[in-house]
Amino acid sequence: MPTRLDTRRLGASDLDVTAIGLGCMSLSGVYGACSDDDGIAVVHAALDAGVNFLDSADMYGWGQNETLLAKALKGRRDGVVLATKFAQVRQEGGGNGVDGRPAYVIAACEASLKRLETDRIDLYYMHRIDPKVPIEETVGAMAQLVRDGKVRHIALCEASPATIRRAHAVHPLAAVQTEYSLLYREEAEATLAVTRELGIGFVAYSPLGRSLLTGSVTGPADVANDRRRDHPRFAPENLERNRQLAARLGDLARAKGCTAGQVALAWVLAQGQDIVAIPGTKRVERVRENVGALDVRLDAAELSGLAAAFPKGAAAGTRYPAGQMKTVFI
């Protein structure tokens, strides 16, 4: 029997999710190779540890991630809150586009249901906002999926406060998913102001700063062969500054007898009961370590010490490369 972990409710939905979920993106080779067998073992380790919240997207491995989850969830689907996403599309000639047209929403959902081998998606996100399509039209189609019983609850990623308000007026959002960690707080905290006002849950992605906050990256060579090399925070001119910031977590972690990554996760979870975090890993032992963050308590002095050690805007380098920065928080 899996361990029973404390859960948090997402907004006004009936989704009670473990405060630490499993981000499944890196099971698709984004941060280095991961075989399907290893990916399935990671998902099983998370479920065995009591995690009930799995985060996928149709564009992680362009379908492979959802197919992998279908295999991993054979006989284990009940009790899992399965989240996936649509809207990012491959463009001819390379690069990703965004499609929020209602007909696309319906087709994308059908394709995800088929790959996931399930009859319902518990939480369905729009992965990026499509500036070409009024959000009301996209959310209208997502609401239709709820009425049709294909989706239980809907959500947005990387939406600005104004977009969140417009979407929520059409159909209640259970959650908004945005990057949030000690390294990158500004947009998340602006988002939190509106999700709190409207009673929407907040899902913190990349809560380990895409690995930086764990202290496991020692230099550019560690990320030379994966997607992180394109992220400004890992660029040689920024990496050392970010590593020095992250080192401040190590001191507190040693004093508390836990790891730096656990402190980073505990900090996110301490920012409010409306927040859950979805760290990703392709290693079984790190799944257990990340779940262990639920046992790390930070007192008021530790929280304010961390806020002072990581002032807002302290990270060197933007959250995404320049082109992708135009597609977030809109």
Ligand SMILES: NC(=O)c1ccc[n+]([C@@H]2O[C@H](COP(=O)([O-])OP(=O)(O)OC[C@H]3O[C@@H](n4cnc5c(N)ncnc54)[C@H](OP(=O)(O)O)[C@@H]3O)[C@@H](O)[C@H]2O)c1
């Ligand atoms: N909505 C969006 O636009 C969006 C964008 C990005 C991510 N996400 C979601 O958020 C999830 C998490 O984000 P993320 O994977 O980008 O970043 P993250 O969770 O902040 O960091 C993942 C990285 O940290 C490493 N790591 C994890 N646990 C560790 C530990 N205990 N000790 C040392 N290193 C550790 C992993 O390496 P190993 O695999 O080698 O352990 C991986 O390189 C994704 O899986 C995805 O589901 C959503």
